[in-house]
Amino acid sequence: MSEVRITGVGLHPFGRFGELTGTAMGVTAVRAALSEAGLAAGDVQAAFCGTAYGGVASGHRVLSALAGTGIPIYDVEAGCASGGAALQLGAASIASGQYDRVLVFGVEKMPKGIIRSSFFAPWQEAAGLSPAPAFFALRAQRLLADTGLTADHLAQVVVKNRRHGIANPDAMFRKAVTAEEVLASRMICPPLTLFMLCSPNEGAAAVVLERSRDGVHLAGISLRSHLPGSVLGEDSPLCGIDDTSIDPPTRLAARDAYAQAGLGPDDLDVVECQDTDAARELLAWAELGLCPDGGQADVLARGDAEVGGRLPVNPSGGLLSKGEPLGASALGQVVELVRQLRGTAGDRQVDGARVGLAHVIGRGANACVTVLTT
Amino acid sequence: MSPRPIDPSVLRVDDDGVTLLGGWSPSSGLRHFPASPVCPFTGADDIEPLDLPRSGTVWLHTTVTVAPPGYLGPVPYGLGIVELDGDPMLRVVSRLSGDGLARGAPVHLEGEELPGPDEEPSVTWVFRT
Numbered sequence: 001m002s003e004v005r006i007t008g009v010g011l012h013p014f015g016r017f018g019e020l021t022g023t024a025m026g027v028t029a030v031r032a033a034l035s036e037a038g039l040a041a042g043d044v045q046a047a048f049c050g051t052a053y054g055g056v057a058s059g060h061r062v063l064s065a066l067a068g069t070g071i072p073i074y075d076v077e078a079g080c081a082s083g084g085a086a087l088q089l090g091a092a093s094i095a096s097g098q099y100d101r102v103l104v105f106g107v108e109k110m111p112k113g114i115i116r117s118s119f120f121a122p123w124q125e126a127a128g129l130s131p132a133p134a135f136f137a138l139r140a141q142r143l144l145a146d147t148g149l150t151a152d153h154l155a156q157v158v159v160k161n162r163r164h165g166i167a168n169p170d171a172m173f174r175k176a177v178t179a180e181e182v183l184a185s186r187m188i189c190p191p192l193t194l195f196m197l198c199s200p201n202e203g204a205a206a207v208v209l210e211r212s213r214d215g216v217h218l219a220g221i222s223l224r225s226h227l228p229g230s231v232l233g234e235d236s237p238l239c240g241i242d243d244t245s246i247d248p249p250t251r252l253a254a255r256d257a258y259a260q261a262g263l264g265p266d267d268l269d270v271v272e273c274q275d276t277d278a279a280r281e282l283l284a285w286a287e288l289g290l291c292p293d294g295g296q297a298d299v300l301a302r303g304d305a306e307v308g309g310r311l312p313v314n315p316s317g318g319l320l321s322k323g324e325p326l327g328a329s330a331l332g333q334v335v336e337l338v339r340q341l342r343g344t345a346g347d348r349q350v351d352g353a354r355v356g357l358a359h360v361i362g363r364g365a366n367a368c369v370t371v372l373t374t
Numbered sequence: 375m376s377p378r379p380i381d382p383s384v385l386r387v388d389d390d391g392v393t394l395l396g397g398w399s400p401s402s403g404l405r406h407f408p409a410s411p412v413c414p415f416t417g418a419d420d421i422e423p424l425d426l427p428r429s430g431t432v433w434l435h436t437t438v439t440v441a442p443p444g445y446l447g448p449v450p451y452g453l454g455i456v457e458l459d460g461d462p463m464l465r466v467v468s469r470l471s472g473d474g475l476a477r478g479a480p481v482h483l484e485g486e487e488l489p490g491p492d493e494e495p496s497v498t499w500v501f502r503t
Contacts, residue, residue: 116443122491123381125444127498129467134453137436145434145477189436189453228415231455231465232434239396239407240455240465241415 004094005215006372007208008037009335014203014322015172016112022054025204026062026107029328033103033206041068044208045099048074048090050082050106051327052363058107058327068103079234080274080362081223082106083205083330088223088368090209105206106332108325115200119236119363129238132363133197133277137189139232140279144191147294151191154278155182156300158195158320161275164307165317167347170332172201172323196278201323205331207338216338217373219263222256224249226365234365249367250287250359257357258289261371265289268311269353270340272333274361275318284359285313288369307348315340315348330368333358341374380488380496384408386425387497392485394426394466394499405464426466428483430458430501433465435475446489456481456501472503479503 010032012025026049034041041063049059059073078085083106090104120130143149159179165171177195185195209218226233226249231240233248258264265288273288275281282296290311291299299305305313316322316336319329337356339345354374361367379385379392385408386393397409402416405424412419435454441447452470457463469486481501490496 114440114442120444121381122444123384125442126446126489126491126496127380128438128442128445128447128451128453128469128488130444131438131440131442131453133440134436134438134442138434138453138455141434141436187437187439189438191436231467237414238467239414241404242463 003211004091004218005210005212006218006334006338007210007212007215008033008035008039009338010036010206011170011332011335012204013170014201014325014328014332017202022058022107022109022202022204023061023065025109025202026105027065029204029206030062030066030103030105033105033208037208037210039101039208041066044068044071044101044103046072046074046093047103047105048076048086050076050086050331051108052077052079052082053110054107054327062105062107078223078366079364080276080324080326081330081360081366081368082327084360084368084370085223085366087207087331087334087370088221091218091221094209094211100211102209103206104209104331105204106327106330107204108327109202110200110325112200117363133192134189135236136197136277136280137192139283140191140277142232143279143283147296149282149297151183152179153282153297153300154191154196155179157275157278157281158182160306161314161318161320164315164348165321168317168321171317171321172199173321192277192279198276198319199323201325203325203328203332205328205335207331207334216341218370219373220257220260220371221368222253222260223366223368224252224256234362248287249365250284250361250369253367253369254288257369257371261373263355263371267355268357270315270337270350270356271311271313271359272316272318272336272356273313273359275314275320276324276362278320281313281318288357288359307350312350315345315350326362330358330360333360334370334372337372341372378490378496380490380498385499387485392483392497392499394483396424396426397421398424404462407464407466427459430456430481432470432475432477432479432481433457434477435470444491446493469498469500471500474503
């Protein structure tokens with residue numbers, strides 16, 4: 001990955017935008033990224049579009065609107081990791097020597113509420129065995145039982161990310177919440193309350209990758225799926241065996257990405273991680289090696305993960321503030337980290353950030369971990 | 375109770391009540407659910423059908439308070455993971471019901487009538503304290 005650099009980034013804010021199409025949001029993000037890189041759509045040699053719900057030829061629609069077709073255009077679906085999968089393919093196409101300059105973007109426009117997914121058989125939905133928040137809640141229950149963490153700790157994650165989100169003009173929620181408000185919000189699936197869950201929404205993000213000496217270095221990126229066995233895996237199986245020695249996909253992807261970059265958790269200055277729910281962020285801290293298993297309470301108590309702390313996590317406000325447009329969320333993290341590493345993140349700037357890590361995990365149990373350096 | 379299982383490849387409904395249709399691979403020594411042509415943990419394909427135990431203990435549990443898409447039954451309802459009796463360990467996702475749901479609580483299998491995917495009555499499974 002030594003020559004793969006990010007030379008332009010662009011974002012359409014995450015939120016709800018009425019009749020505005022996913023294609024229109026994609027066009028906004030892509031134009032911004034191309035502009036930063038000093039390129040036109042016709043200058044890139046391939047395009048990779050992450051989307052889960054965009055439908056047939058989502059990427060083509062965006063490039064058609066920009067008169068940028070004629071190149072290979074790949075739509076990539078990997079659940080919440082769709083944008084990460086697109087980025088991994090785009091980076092590999094440059095690292096392999098196939099291309100010198102590619103566009104990677106993600107678009108999504110999702111309905112409110114619990115996401116309906118073609119992932120489950122109709123009988124499983126009818127039996128009530130498909131709700132994503134319930135599986136999030138069961139993972140959260142296990143985390144609390146294994147570590148002694150409590151619902152108060154989950155609330156502290158929400159308070160942190162929502163506070164960070166105030167400084168992000170591209171976030172959907174830009175209002176601080178208190179732990180009391182988080183705990184008192186509507187109970188969805190114990191221990192998870194409404195404020196502990198992110199909102200599926202709409203948005204787009206784009207990056208230009210080039211074989212170059214300029215730009216932010218894509219030092220490592222790995223997409224991994226789950227190993228068989230855990231009933232709590234994001235692949236949502238109906239059964240599982242003892243999983244105490246089965247590494248979750250985030251650990252697998254992190255190990256790969258750290259090795260590619262020649263870096264480890266101690267080298268990181270800033271992290272954007274999957275916070276579909278508050279417990280998911282706390283699990284990610286341990287899976288990414290940011291703290292030992294069970295060490296999350298100490299991190300929270302010290303304020304380490306706050307902007308201004310030892311290793312800020314989700315300075316963008318995370319998905320809890322931004323919402324989660326699946327295909328765009330991973331690239332939204334990358335856009336945030338590029339701005340952090342450039343020192344242009346405004347009021348949420350992490351001082352002196354030189355190494356950043358982005359992490360997503362989701363349906364199908366695909367995890368993507370990306371390491372960026374200045 | 376309607377005799378129609380919500381999915382005939384997942385459970386059987388007869389005079390004995392409901393039975394979860396699992397599989398067992400002698401070479402891997404592992405049970406799984408629902409029965410599959412290939413062991414979902416090892417890839418072994420020496421699968422024999424196995425009626426799973428009707429009892430176990432609660433490992434994890436939560437409550438679903440908002441009806442998910444495609445679900446026409448009542449809310450709230452319990453959902454969790456049960457460790458079935460017998461060795462080696464097999465955990466199954468299940469609806470849960472009854473008083474005193476907690477980690478380690480003994481539960482037993484019952485049928486529960488719910489609207490199926492075609493909105494007609496069907497029988498699914500629930501573990502009850």
